[in-house]
Amino acid sequence: MNHLKQAPWKRIAAVATVVVCVTYAPVAMTELWPYARPGAPAIGEWVLGKVVTPGYVAEALATRIAPYGRSLIPLVVHSVLGGALMLLGPVQLLSAVRRRARLHRIAGVAFAVTVYASMAGAALYLLRTAPEDAFGGASFWIVLATILLGTVLSVTFGTLAAVRRMPELHQRWMLLCYGFLMTAPLLRLEWGGLPLLLPGLPMEEINRVAIMHLGSLVVFGALLASRGMDRRGKSASMEGTWAPGPVLVLAHLAGAAGLVWITTGFLSEGASGRRLLGGFLIPYVITYAVMIHRHRAATRRGDSWAREEWRLHLTALCLAPALSAALALPLQHAMSLDRYTALASTVGIGCGVTAFAATTLLSLRVVHAHETARRASAPPLPHPTAPRTEQAAHAK
Known part of the structure; x- marks a missing residue:
């Protein structure tokens, strides 16, 4: 844990993550109780009512009775196991940092199994719920489905990396998986915090603003955690x-064009569009600035491993707006959405999808590097004609 002690921000981030997870676990586990038994206590609703107003919470959750009622058992499974994941995650993180291999393996197996079971419950809910009936509408349904797919794929690739004994990839995929899971507690925090910045808005509108940047925040957090735990330098x-x-330049140009298209689309929707644009653009610019700084710092140090990781993720971040712009029209027609909903949906998933792609590309890069190093260190194979030459020499 020495590398965490050397950087106060790493300790602060680790402690904050553990506190958020442990605090949110009972909230997640009790969230669906009032729908199964009216009048049952729900910690999250009570706290949110105190932070904002009881009417703010009641107005939003009243619309959930019918959709949740059609999938109550899968949702209860999802929420209870989701709370368990909030506890298993810190165990995995701390056991990895303190090099408790046996505990880490046991917790890892439990974590992976719980992810699959919890996401199965979420998948059943999404399949039984029309996109327009989701909380916040079709854009939230699309974002939830994307997070579900990213979570399942991340834990699968992380498990395969562990089996292949590639700890650097295992660590990155599992942190990305947990980043996707962290969208749940972070969304609840935004339900309570954003009304201070945007007073008077209903929770559904607050929800739409939050999903504009939650995907980018969690994948960026996973990247920061990966870099913070990785002490390797040159490779x-x-x-x-x-x-x-040239690729990075083209990515910047494509991203700039995508940002212009997104900005124009949101500004044409009045006050609601301006809110969503701000919810997306401010975190995006901050994330971009940090990535540029870290990439240049790694370049100055000659840290080839960190430089390549920052460079791949920076390229992916630049391409996120272009991807959102390219997907909006096909999604609009495929799901019969209005233009505004399609735009909000693709912006909500853009950064998460491109970050997942960057992690995949980095994984291929690492596998290629390992294979190159293995071939370079392997002894040369004997020439197939050598034994015959030797036998001929003996015969003479």
């Missing part, structure tokens, strides 16, 4: 880049 097998200068 001969990671010299060069899979995102050369």
